Amino acid sequence: xxxLLVVDGISKSFRGLRAVSRASLTVPKGGIVGLIGxxxxxxxxxxxxxxxxxKPDEGSxxxxxxxxxxxxxxxxxxxxxxRTFQIVKPFKxxxxxxxxxxxxxxxxxxxxxxxxxxxxxxxxxxxxEKRNQPAGQxxxxxxxxxxxxxxxxxxxxxxxxxxxxxxxxxTETDQMVAVFxxxxxxxxxxxxxxxxxMRAVMALSQQVVVLHHGEVIARGDPQAVVRxxxxxxxxxxxxxxx
Amino acid sequence: MPIELVLNVTxxxxxxxxxxxxxxxxxxxxxxxxxxVNFAHGEMxxxxxxxAIVAFGAWQIDPLVAMVPIAALLFALGxxxxxxxxxxxxxxxxHSQFMLLAAVAIVMVNALLMIFGPDARTTLVDYALDxxxxxxxxxxxxxxxxxxxxxxxxxxxFAFFKLxxxxxAIRACADNYMGALTVGLNVxxxxxxxxxxGSACVGAAGAMMVLLIDVTPNLGPAFTLQAFVIVIVGxxxxxxxxxxxxxxxxxxEALSGLxxxxxxxxxxxxxxxILVLLFRPQGLLxxxx
Amino acid sequence: xxxxxxxxxxxxVPRRALLLLGLLLIAMLVAPLLVDPYLLSILxxxxxxxxxxxxxxxxxxxxxxxxxxxxxxxxxAAYTSAALYVHFQLPPTIGAxxxxxxxxxxxxxxxxxxxxxxxxxxxxxxxxxxxxxFTRVGFDHFAWVNGSGGFFLPVxxxxxxxxxxxxxxxVMFYYLLLAxxxxxxxxxxxxxxxxxxxxxxxxxxxxxxxxxLGINTFRYKMLAVLISSGMTALSGVFFAFYYNNLFPxxxxxxxxxxxxxxxxxxxxxxxxxxPILGAFVLTLLAEGLYETLHGLGYDIPGIKHVFYGIxxxxxxMYLPHGIWPPLRRKLGLExxx
Numbered sequence: 115x116x117x118l119l120v121v122d123g124i125s126k127s128f129r130g131l132r133a134v135s136r137a138s139l140t141v142p143k144g145g146i147v148g149l150i151g152x153x154x155x156x157x158x159x160x161x162x163x164x165x166x167x168x169k170p171d172e173g174s175x176x177x178x179x180x181x182x183x184x185x186x187x188x189x190x191x192x193x194x195x196x197r198t199f200q201i202v203k204p205f206k207x208x209x210x211x212x213x214x215x216x217x218x219x220x221x222x223x224x225x226x227x228x229x230x231x232x233x234x235x236x237x238x239x240x241x242x243e244k245r246n247q248p249a250g251q252x253x254x255x256x257x258x259x260x261x262x263x264x265x266x267x268x269x270x271x272x273x274x275x276x277x278x279x280x281x282x283x284x285t286e287t288d289q290m291v292a293v294f295x296x297x298x299x300x301x302x303x304x305x306x307x308x309x310x311x312m313r314a315v316m317a318l319s320q321q322v323v324v325l326h327h328g329e330v331i332a333r334g335d336p337q338a339v340v341r342x343x344x345x346x347x348x349x350x351x352x353x354x355x356x
Numbered sequence: 357m358p359i360e361l362v363l364n365v366t367x368x369x370x371x372x373x374x375x376x377x378x379x380x381x382x383x384x385x386x387x388x389x390x391x392x393v394n395f396a397h398g399e400m401x402x403x404x405x406x407x408a409i410v411a412f413g414a415w416q417i418d419p420l421v422a423m424v425p426i427a428a429l430l431f432a433l434g435x436x437x438x439x440x441x442x443x444x445x446x447x448x449x450x451h452s453q454f455m456l457l458a459a460v461a462i463v464m465v466n467a468l469l470m471i472f473g474p475d476a477r478t479t480l481v482d483y484a485l486d487x488x489x490x491x492x493x494x495x496x497x498x499x500x501x502x503x504x505x506x507x508x509x510x511x512x513x514f515a516f517f518k519l520x521x522x523x524x525a526i527r528a529c530a531d532n533y534m535g536a537l538t539v540g541l542n543v544x545x546x547x548x549x550x551x552x553x554g555s556a557c558v559g560a561a562g563a564m565m566v567l568l569i570d571v572t573p574n575l576g577p578a579f580t581l582q583a584f585v586i587v588i589v590g591x592x593x594x595x596x597x598x599x600x601x602x603x604x605x606x607x608x609e610a611l612s613g614l615x616x617x618x619x620x621x622x623x624x625x626x627x628x629x630i631l632v633l634l635f636r637p638q639g640l641l642x643x644x645x
Numbered sequence: 646x647x648x649x650x651x652x653x654x655x656x657x658v659p660r661r662a663l664l665l666l667g668l669l670l671i672a673m674l675v676a677p678l679l680v681d682p683y684l685l686s687i688l689x690x691x692x693x694x695x696x697x698x699x700x701x702x703x704x705x706x707x708x709x710x711x712x713x714x715x716x717x718x719x720x721x722a723a724y725t726s727a728a729l730y731v732h733f734q735l736p737p738t739i740g741a742x743x744x745x746x747x748x749x750x751x752x753x754x755x756x757x758x759x760x761x762x763x764x765x766x767x768x769x770x771x772x773x774x775x776x777x778x779f780t781r782v783g784f785d786h787f788a789w790v791n792g793s794g795g796f797f798l799p800v801x802x803x804x805x806x807x808x809x810x811x812x813x814x815x816v817m818f819y820y821l822l823l824a825x826x827x828x829x830x831x832x833x834x835x836x837x838x839x840x841x842x843x844x845x846x847x848x849x850x851x852x853x854x855x856x857x858l859g860i861n862t863f864r865y866k867m868l869a870v871l872i873s874s875g876m877t878a879l880s881g882v883f884f885a886f887y888y889n890n891l892f893p894x895x896x897x898x899x900x901x902x903x904x905x906x907x908x909x910x911x912x913x914x915x916x917x918x919x920p921i922l923g924a925f926v927l928t929l930l931a932e933g934l935y936e937t938l939h940g941l942g943y944d945i946p947g948i949k950h951v952f953y954g955i956x957x958x959x960x961x962m963y964l965p966h967g968i969w970p971p972l973r974r975k976l977g978l979e980x981x982x
Contacts, residue, residue, distance in 0.1 A: 186856070187856040188856045188857075191856075191857060191858060191859035197857055199853075199857075203851045203854035204850075204851075205847050205850035205851055205854065205855075207850055208846055208847075216843050216846075216858055216860075219840045219843055225838060225839060225840065226652075228840075264858065268858055393767055441958075448965060451705065451914070452961065452965060454711075454713075454770070455961050456958060456962070458903055459954045459955075459957040459958040461954075462950055462954035462957070463950075463954035463955060466947035466949075466951045466954065467951050469946055469947030470946065470947040473946070577899060581778065617786065619785055620782055620786060623782040623783065626775050626778050626782070629775045630772065633764060633768060633772050634762050637768055
């Protein structure tokens with residue numbers, strides 16, 4: 115299997131504080147990789163560098179052989195990267211359907227066809243009956259799903275999920291896991307996810323990368339990684355939901 | 357052009373600029389803490405100016421004395437405005453706050469128009485035309501006094517924020533709204549107090565300003581605009597910035613009036629504003645957001 | 646193509662809404678036959694504010710970019726078309742193209758500077774004021790159009806309406822403005838139902854999220870400014886040829902900008918009918934107040950605006966989204982999905 119996303123030695127400092135230090139990871143085409151680590155480990159900063167919010171101080175990000183680091187977020191979306199935000203950013207005054215339509219219009223300029231696509235995506239995430247509700251009135255789990263739906267609607271080649279399971283009940287988590295697994299298996303969607311809910315990480319990821327103090331300290335098979343003493347140590351005192 | 361003239365005009369601009377600075381300081385303090393842009397600021401200035409006119413006309417009170425009760429009155433006005441009118445708008449979008457204050461401004465301008473009519477009013481204190489020689493320079497006495505007072509008031513306000521308990525509490529609110537709520541500060545009251553303080557500044561500046569220029573109700577929007585220019589140039593929310601901005605605008609007005617046409621004086625101020633907005637949007641002395 | 650367009654414009658619009666709109670349009674079409682010249686002049690004012698408010702709404706209501714300096718575009722276009730007419734006898738119907746171009750060029754300049762340098766929110770609003778003020782003072786010293794002395798168009802008693810040169814009786818201006826308002830309404834509906842409308846609203850709601858969905862925010866904000874300033878230019882052309890006199894102090898004044906945006910905000914920001922409703926409510930309120938106070942013998946200058954300001958504040962306080970959204974709900978006219 116060839117690699118779709120290759121992150122090679124990226125670093126980022128904020129006012130001298132090194133948030134991410136020479137982090138590398140690869141996501142194979144059609145694979146699901148989990149990025150875990152304690153709070154403040156630099157996971158979201160990593161995501162932001164991949165998604166174009168920050169330009170890495172060093173290193174490179176390559177999508178299917180093409181350098182994308184330093185590009186504007188909209189161009190990174192064009193390249194085929196979809197993302198969600200850890201702190202959700204719904205278009206509050208727009209309905210759920212219109213939110214997803216904004217995403218769908220990325221590849222489909224006809225609004226009627228975009229609407230049908232948006233409805234299909236909402237349906238897939240079990241949100242269809244909420245389509246006419248303004249996003250500002252949705253509950254947090256619903257907003258998280260909307261965030262995923264919106265990103266999915268842009269038809270990304272790789273989806274970056276930033277803690278979309280946080281705050282969900284176990285049954286809701288299982289539903290989300292099922293949705294992503296289905297997308298991955300049936301449509302070959304590649305996924306890179308940051309997640310604290312280990313239940314989801316273990317169920318989804320084919321490979322796990324552990325970040326601690328901005329550095330990658332372990333990677334590999336999920337079952338093996340969670341037994342790695344270095345990983346356990348960095349989580350000590352942290353509430354890891356294993 | 358004789359160098360004395362240029363220097364005299366420069367001095368005059370500098371002195372007037374300090375009074376401008378005090379006016380703008382009010383706007384800056386309010387924005388810095390309450391995060392609301394007071395679009396009725398200049399109108400409050402004209403209210404203060406008419407207050408001084410009335411005090412002088414009816415009871416021959418010197419505007420520099422009337423300044424104290426006028427500032428107190430404006431404090432009350434600002435306090436009430438924030439507590440009753442603006443507070444419900446704190447979490448509303450900017451354009452909503454702007455519209456509310458624009459409506460307040462319309463009411464203020466036209467209430468003044470109703471009461472005082474459209475004609476220009478002025479005060480003539482007996483020292484209005486006195487001047488003081490400073491070496492080769494000649495300065496108007498009123499400008500020297502008002503500039504000195506403006507500096508003193510600014511210093512007092514600065515000390516208040518740095519040293520007093522209330523001042524520190526207000527700075528805490530400005531730094532971190534949620535944090536201030538969490539530690540049990542009465543944010544609503546502190547906001548009203550701050551709005552009052554900002555209004556008192558503009559009240560004091562207004563009382564002084566009647567010594568320098570005539571007043572008409574229509575001056576309100578022009579002052580509002582000028583206060584904006586000053587605080588943006590100096591740095592919205594920065595106290596020394598307001599003073600610096602005031603001085604810069606005072607200087608640019610005086611010098612452009614001298615070298616070009618007096619009617620073009622605001623053009624330079626606005627050009628300065630545009631440049632600052634583009635190249636240093638946080639203002640000359642503002643902190644980077 | 647035409648059928649597709651038709652479908653796109655009407656998709657989800659309740660039949661009742663169309664019916665009411667049709668009735669309103671018919672009423673506006675026959676109104677000049679029924680009202681006296683004074684009322685006609687007020688209706689012209691209503692349409693002027695409805696159209697200009699719609700133009701401003703594109704930028705703020707749709708795309709979320711607060712301009713407090715739209716008097717700049719009105720003024721530039723008014724002066725351009727008037728000067729071309731007076732100096733070169735160029736008919737305003739052609740001069741309007743120049744006026745639109747100049748307004749759009751200024752809009753592009755301001756937009757480019759602001760969006761490239763990342764200026765938003767309050768700072769953007771103040772920048773628009775600054776440019777309008779700067780231009781006002783500039784025109785005060787612009788001898789070609791007589792500076793602060795004012796620029797005047799030749800006026801005579803018109804027996805026939807010369808639409809090409811915009812010389813004629815008020816009723817001609819009325820119908821022209823009505824056509825403009827209707828056209829702007831349809832055009833904005835078309836914009837809103839297309840990709841651009843969705844993208845604008847996304848930018849308005851959350852710029853960062855919009856960008857993540859592949860939207861080139863700079864380009865779409867520029868488009869909003871360009872379309873808005875171009876539309877506003879036509880208000881300026883109308884202004885010049887209807888009032889026949891232009892003073893920089895008046896036309897570029899910040900209070901003019903504020904006057905223009907009251908309608909859409911009171912009516913309902915971002916909605917299509919909001920600017921029209923707002924224009925009706927505010928103009929009739931202002932004139933009604935004037936008439937009432939005049940009738941009661943209170944001819945004190947300023948009193949009308951005091952009431953006006955109080956009404957304004959009341960609407961803003963109690964109807965944060967304007968009058969139209971709650972009214973639309975009451976009338977059962979919400980669009981279906």
